[in-house]
Amino acid sequence: MRCEECAGKLDRFVDRELTNTEALEVQLHLEGCPECMEHYEFQEHLKLVVKNSCDCDTAPKAFREKLRQILR
Amino acid sequence: MAEPAAKTAFAEEALTHLDTLYRGALRLTRDPDQAQDLVQEAYLRALRYQHSYQPGTNMKAWLFAIMRNLFWDRFKGSHKEDVSLDDVGDFVLFEKLRDEGAKPEADVLDKIAATEVVAAVDKLPPLHREVVLLVDVEGFSYKDAAETLGVPIGTVMSRLHRARQQLQKSLYDYAVESGIVHSGGMEQVPQP
Ligand SMILES: [Zn+2]
Ligand SMILES: [Zn+2]
Numbered sequence: 001m002r003c004e005e006c007a008g009k010l011d012r013f014v015d016r017e018l019t020n021t022e023a024l025e026v027q028l029h030l031e032g033c034p035e036c037m038e039h040y041e042f043q044e045h046l047k048l049v050v051k052n053s054c055d056c057d058t059a060p061k062a063f064r065e066k067l068r069q070i071l072r
Numbered sequence: 073m074a075e076p077a078a079k080t081a082f083a084e085e086a087l088t089h090l091d092t093l094y095r096g097a098l099r100l101t102r103d104p105d106q107a108q109d110l111v112q113e114a115y116l117r118a119l120r121y122q123h124s125y126q127p128g129t130n131m132k133a134w135l136f137a138i139m140r141n142l143f144w145d146r147f148k149g150s151h152k153e154d155v156s157l158d159d160v161g162d163f164v165l166f167e168k169l170r171d172e173g174a175k176p177e178a179d180v181l182d183k184i185a186a187t188e189v190v191a192a193v194d195k196l197p198p199l200h201r202e203v204v205l206l207v208d209v210e211g212f213s214y215k216d217a218a219e220t221l222g223v224p225i226g227t228v229m230s231r232l233h234r235a236r237q238q239l240q241k242s243l244y245d246y247a248v249e250s251g252i253v254h255s256g257g258m259e260q261v262p263q264p
Contacts, residue, residue, distance in 0.1 A: 011233055012229075039166060045181050046239070050239070051208055053186035053190050054189075059091050059093075064087070067090065068083075
């Protein structure tokens with residue numbers, strides 16, 4: 001696999017959307033290519049940072065209770 | 073009309089997805105009061121259309137679709153003029169950081185406060201924001217995201233890619249403004 005092909009599959013690799021075979025091919029390329037590996041690690045990290053930052057928001061307890069009353 | 077017990081069970085199951093709906097509504101409206109209104113409206117509608125939910129399918133996606141459709145109806149009018157993203161080109165935070173000698177590049181992400189990351193997400197146009205919410209925050213598959221949003225999978229992928237480029241640009245701008253990285257990078261090393 002060439003670097004361009006790897007770059008083109010990185011979103012789907014990070015999002016676990018590749019087939020097993022494709023993912024394995026990307027994995028093999030990453031293990032032999034420090035440059036793509038750094039890109040991958042960065043993308044993976046960005047995804048995690050976005051998730052963790054937005055995850056902090058949860059529905060307020062009072063709102064949850066209010067909904068429960070309304071919906072019963 | 074559903075039996076009261078069935079209705080209660082449905083409501084209880086629906087409420088297990090409240091955090092996902094609330095987070096989504098909060099990011100879409102960017103206002104806690106509006107988010108609560110929107111979520112409440114979505115739950116009432118879900119209960120009213122309970123019969124159209126196929127048991128055993130993805131209830132979270134079904135509820136999210138109701139909520140985001142209400143959002144687009146209520147807040148934007150039914151025509152979604154595409155507030156599309158300017159092409160930021162191949163500008164990516166990673167490349168910038170590397171050019172400027174920040175190593176390892178990923179560490180810079182950890183120095184950016186969660187509130188700033190959320191602010192960068194909020195700055196995305198809503199059509200791009202909702203894809204990030206579904207795929208990155210809530211862990212939806214492309215297929216589930218596509219069904220929730222009523223668009224082809226290819227659209228999910230292109231919006232997601234564009235959104236991530238834009239996020240990196242916003243985060244880079246913030247990192248420079250706040251002195252986490254210095255524009256211009258490390259001391260210039262004279263070329264031999
Ligand atoms: Zn490579
Ligand atoms: Zn980290």
